[in-house]
Amino acid sequence: MILLTAAEWMQYLGHFHPVIVHLPIGILFVSFILELVAWKQNASAILKHSIEISLIAGFFSAILACVLGWFLGQEGGYETNTLGWHQWMGIGVAAIAGLAWLMKKKAAVPKVYRFVLMLLFLLLMITGHLGGNMTHGEDYLTAGMPQPVAGWLGIEAKQDSLTGRxxxxxxxxxxxxxxxxxxxxxxxxxxxxxxxxxxxxxxxxxxxxxxxxxxxxxxxxxxxxxxxxxxxxxxxxxxxxxxxxxxxxxxxxxxxxxxxxxxxxxxxxxxxxxxxxxxxxxxxxxxxxxxxxxxxxxxxRESLSTVFEETPPAPDQKIIDQLVSKGIIVSPVAQQKHLLEVSCINFTGFDNNMVSLLAPLADHIVWLRLDNTAITDEAMGGIGKLRKLVRLNLAGTKVSSNGIEALKNLQYLEYINIVNTRVDDRGLLILSNISTLKNVYCWNSMITDNGITVFKKKLPEVRIEAGDKRP
Structure with a gap:
């Protein structure tokens, strides 16, 4: 069993700061309310004791929040000046809460005690505001303020669209x-x-x-x-x-x-x-x-693929849900066409055995991203049956020219990415037989300058990106 280091414990415990920090805020606010009640009435001993408990509880919870906050601050990622003020204000809240408890317990001069309590309330508000700035941004109090109030205060509406570009x-x-x-x-x-x-x-x-x-x-x-x-x-x-x-x-x-x-x-x-x-x-x-x-x-400008002229029936939602449950992203690429993009970019564990899951959507998948997944040539037979593929990304896989052979009958394929694969000149020659092809990305593969030259003779209009291999 390997124990965590002190730094790892600090990083973990620091994540509890946002939870604990609300304790002193709520507890000290209760003490303010109780003090107002005591000020308007003849405070009983029970009420005085309740205020003392609130202040001491606020003091200790503020100390705990300060410690966890310091742990969290060590992770970095916060604006330094704001973080510094927030930390010192938090320490001030803890110190003054302890002072207020001592003054209440010792029955200090009421006016002095109330001044300290008001200072504590002010510090609590400022500290919370600085924390909000770091967590949500400096405009977290004004963002979304309705008009005309925002206009009266000179606050500009927050941009959230292309219209302001x-x-x-x-x-x-x-x-x-x-x-x-x-x-x-x-x-x-x-x-x-x-x-x-x-x-x-x-x-x-x-x-x-x-x-x-x-x-x-x-x-x-x-x-x-x-x-x-x-x-x-x-x-x-x-x-x-x-x-x-x-x-x-x-x-x-x-x-x-x-x-x-x-x-x-x-x-x-x-x-x-x-x-x-x-x-x-x-x-x-x-x-x-x-x-x-x-x-x-x-x-x-090239014409849009003729595959987008087709309107297949709606895909089986159960099949889509099954893919999504595994972390695969399925999204439409054209409104009211039932044509789909399937992306495994966040599911690198997608392997040869899972290709069969795509078969029921063969009439719907036009864009397929399998980059950096675990597929090999064994999977390419199933991919070659997705007859409506227009864009295919195989970058970072173990696919070779043997697997590319299975794609030769794709009649709509326009884009293929074989970057960082084992595809060589033979695979590129196979792709040159796909007349619809328009874009090939193949750097860091096994394709040579000579292979590219042969390819360009057959399909001179195709754009091929091969890094430094430029004929």
Missing amino acids: KPVTDINEAYLYKEIVQPILSEKCYSCHSSKKVKGSLRMDEEALLFKGGKHGTIILPGNAAGSELVKRLSLPMEDDKRMPPKDQPQLSKEEIQLITWWINAGADTKKRVKELQPDSLVMPLLKSFAGVKTADTVV
Whole structure:
């Protein structure tokens, strides 16, 4: 049996601070009420004794809250100045609560005692306010204040949509990170991860700090959205405690998550313009919707897959519920079409034996994400039977060219990601027989420059991303 270290115990016990901290608040507030009653009436001995008990109980519970609060503060992730004031104010509350108890017990001069009690009440309010600032942000008292009161006080409405973003006049010339990605992060993430509040030791309001990550490590892996903690957290179910943003905060839309995912997969560059990243036919309309304008295209727009013209019957909800219960994300990709995206990004334990679970949805799945799962070539036979697949992500799996053989009859496949797989030139040659193909991502695979050259001769219009392997 391995015992926890002192530091581990401190980290664990610190999580009880938000629970314990309400004890001194409630107990001391009771003492204030009792003192008001005693002030208006001739206080009996019983009432005096009750006030003394409340004050001493508030004193000891405040000390306990201070200790646990100090443990919690050692984890980091809080604005230093606010944390310092909060800690010292909390110590002040405990000290003055003890002083008030002594004064009450010794029957000190009433006016002096009442002044100390009022000071205690003031400190309690300020300490609680500072704690709220660290936990919920500096605007937690004013956010959502109804009009016209907010207007009278000069409080601007909190932004929670795309309407407040600076218009983009030419989407192709726009800097993707600065003009599109960063505004999304600003609206939905900065309230918890900026200079005003640094939750989880993560700041996202500065480029260098965004890529540095937080206490759990980096959150963005350029070229690997599936392995990026940011995308994983954004894709978790709403009820999951690790989901970001938390369910009580403004959420990113599905389109915003898709855009950030594409940006990371494209290299997470912060300097390039949209046209330099060559967005495909699925991403370009998405970018235009964020820009909120219609502009002349300098990027050729490809037609939407004909699979979206089909309208299969509604899928069996029991099958979907079975997948969701395992942590698999199932979501519609087109309204009233019954076409689905299935993502195992948060269920890396998905293996060959589970592919059969997808079979009943063969007429519905058009986007499938199996990146970083445990599948091998053995699973590819089942995946090849999902005849309506348009987008398939196999990055980070043990799939080889033998498995790619099972995909040759997919008549709608436009996008495939085989990054960090065992696929070689033979697998790429097999893919060149799929006439609908438009995008191939294959860096860190076993594909060579010669294989890419042969592929491009057969399908010159296909965009192939292979890192430094560029013919």
